[in-house]
Amino acid sequence: MKAELFDFSIPVDRHGTWCTQWDYVADRFGVADLLPFTISDMDFSTAPCVLEALQQRLAHGVLGYSRWNNDDFTGAISYWMQSRFACKIDPQTLVYGPSVIYMVAEMIRQWSAPGEGVVVHTPAYDAFYKTISGNERKLVSVPLRHGGREWHCDMVELEQVLAQPKNRVLLLCSPHNPTGKVWRREELETMAALCARYDVKVISDEIHMDMVWGDSVHTPWSSVARSPWALFTSASKSFNIPALTGAWGMIGDTDSREAWFQALKNRDGLSSPAVLAVVAHIAAYRDGAAWLDALHDYLQANLHSVADALNAAFPALNWQPPQSTYLAWIDLRPLGIDGQALQQELIHHQKVAIMPGETYGAEGLGFVRLNAGCPRAKLEQGVERLIAGIHAVI
Numbered sequence: 001m002k003a004e005l006f007d008f009s010i011p012v013d014r015h016g017t018w019c020t021q022w023d024y025v026a027d028r029f030g031v032a033d034l035l036p037f038t039i040s041d042m043d044f045s046t047a048p049c050v051l052e053a054l055q056q057r058l059a060h061g062v063l064g065y066s067r068w069n070n071d072d073f074t075g076a077i078s079y080w081m082q083s084r085f086a087c088k089i090d091p092q093t094l095v096y097g098p099s100v101i102y103m104v105a106e107m108i109r110q111w112s113a114p115g116e117g118v119v120v121h122t123p124a125y126d127a128f129y130k131t132i133s134g135n136e137r138k139l140v141s142v143p144l145r146h147g148g149r150e151w152h153c154d155m156v157e158l159e160q161v162l163a164q165p166k167n168r169v170l171l172l173c174s175p176h177n178p179t180g181k182v183w184r185r186e187e188l189e190t191m192a193a194l195c196a197r198y199d200v201k202v203i204s205d206e207i208h209m210d211m212v213w214g215d216s217v218h219t220p221w222s223s224v225a226r227s228p229w230a231l232f233t234s235a236s237k238s239f240n241i242p243a244l245t246g247a248w249g250m251i252g253d254t255d256s257r258e259a260w261f262q263a264l265k266n267r268d269g270l271s272s273p274a275v276l277a278v279v280a281h282i283a284a285y286r287d288g289a290a291w292l293d294a295l296h297d298y299l300q301a302n303l304h305s306v307a308d309a310l311n312a313a314f315p316a317l318n319w320q321p322p323q324s325t326y327l328a329w330i331d332l333r334p335l336g337i338d339g340q341a342l343q344q345e346l347i348h349h350q351k352v353a354i355m356p357g358e359t360y361g362a363e364g365l366g367f368v369r370l371n372a373g374c375p376r377a378k379l380e381q382g383v384e385r386l387i388a389g390i391h392a393v394i
């Protein structure tokens, strides 16, 4: 199907669908009916091939218990990983779970004890903080630095942290939410060597792997790993199907994989996958490439429109679109504004919900995260209101 056949500019009214983004905005921002640019899902319908597959499955009518370990599902994953990332996967390593964070949480429990450290690059996706503290582990932060036009990790600092025996796990976010950093292969290889040296296991959350822009290339952790590893991902971000609840991954070693299935099926009673999520993944990975490529073009143009508008209003920001994700991580510190005053202005006067940067940890202070996964007309309104909000508090 030709890219022009997909039109992402048509708004879909999501009100009344119990969607977190629009219907529950008051839960986080205290006020209803704000124009939302918050949780990372998009305002677009999923790919037509996914909708057709779901409709066909629903038309069958029987939605009994199911299995994920079938050739259709594992074949679709192999095909996707090979065709998008030139990554040949070992089907023996494949695992399934209800969500990426559920899978991350289980591996943290398996690979560390209460009180031990989980190393995370910060700022970090807020659920990382919650799952690490919720499992009584200690979040050990390695701040990302911004230099030149890119975010990077100080490997000396990382080594000092990995060398401490209490720090058992590196929880990598690749690509990285919220900065959008795409890890270069050399950086991943350096981290893999350090983790092998200090016997640190690696959980790589690659849920944003399909949303990489420009010259950046996503390298799956499986292709650099040198110590025990688990890679978790899903089509949920790229095909906008997170509420179907389905994720998959790879766990490198047999013992950890068996322990994983023991926990999932026996301890937690989750033997059957959500069959609609399995159906959606098969369709997305087999037939969704053209839609995703068209979406890429649209989202990149969205991010460039954010840059153009912001930089025209505030040249000091010199904001550059991220290397990946539809999340605009905007550093407002050059303007010297009070972040709390800005939020009050955005919520109460501009009627817009934009994530305050500190949601993603202390390093996020002075930033905002604006979700650009929506039709351009909505995005333009949001950016206009952000600009007006900044003017009001500057």
Ligand SMILES: Cc1ncc(COP(=O)(O)O)c(C=O)c1O
Binding pocket: 040, 098, 099, 100, 101, 102, 125, 173, 177, 205, 207, 208, 234, 236, 242, 246, 247
């Ligand atoms: C890095 C990262 N991991 C995981 C998730 C959530 O995935 P799931 O709903 O499958 O747990 C998100 C959602 O924003 C994310 O950004």
